[in-house]
Amino acid sequence: MPFFPTPLAGVQRFEPRIFGDERGYFFESYNQQTFQQAGIDNLFVQDNQAKSPRGVLRGMHQQTGEAAQAKLVRVIAGEVFDVVVDLRPGSPTLHQWYGCILSADNQQQLFVPRGCAHGYLVLSETAIFAYKCDNFYFPQAEAGLRYDDPTIGIEWPDLGKAFTVAARDLAWPLLG
Numbered sequence: 001m002p003f004f005p006t007p008l009a010g011v012q013r014f015e016p017r018i019f020g021d022e023r024g025y026f027f028e029s030y031n032q033q034t035f036q037q038a039g040i041d042n043l044f045v046q047d048n049q050a051k052s053p054r055g056v057l058r059g060m061h062q063q064t065g066e067a068a069q070a071k072l073v074r075v076i077a078g079e080v081f082d083v084v085v086d087l088r089p090g091s092p093t094l095h096q097w098y099g100c101i102l103s104a105d106n107q108q109q110l111f112v113p114r115g116c117a118h119g120y121l122v123l124s125e126t127a128i129f130a131y132k133c134d135n136f137y138f139p140q141a142e143a144g145l146r147y148d149d150p151t152i153g154i155e156w157p158d159l160g161k162a163f164t165v166a167a168r169d170l171a172w173p174l175l176g
Helices: 032-037
Strands: 003-005 012-014 018-021 024-027 046-053 056-063 071-077 079-086 097-103 109-112 116-122 126-133 142-144
Touching: 046 056, 056 079, 071 079, 071 097, 071 116, 079 109, 079 126, 097 109, 116 126
Parallel strands: none
Antiparallel strands: 003 012, 012 109, 018 024, 046 126, 056 116, 056 142, 071 109, 071 126, 079 097, 079 116
16 A cells, blocks of 8 residues: 555555656546545545745644544645644644655655644745645634644754744644
8 A cells, every 4th residue: 555654643644656657647646445445534525725935834723623624635836844743632642743745746645634733834946735624614613733832843944044934823822
């Protein structure tokens, strides 16, 4: 299977099989049966896409309660450092984080379970980021975590300049 476990419980990295020749490439970015065989049986109901320039940090976001979302994330153009923080009470990896490079070149995807916060930092000149959600967006269920929370200690790449972070993301609370 093209799925690889990460240090966080339930977070899986997916590497699709890419078929390439002189015409370019083809790959299956999502197949419900393949994902179900890997234990991911979420029904995705919403697709989202964002474009951002280098240095933009989006996160750390989640939805809570009945509106919680699992996500399947990938990069269509460019490169990002993608991060998941486990905020699930009772999880063996509670308050731990995992980060990896997702890019248009490596075509890897990351499955983010419900109850985890998610964010990413754009490393390339621009990036187009796409993700599937298994629940609809509900603004009243929005929650988040500061990207620089010292309790979590995410090791973001150094870009040699300050990150561009939305005021809303700077207002998320610290765990400690």
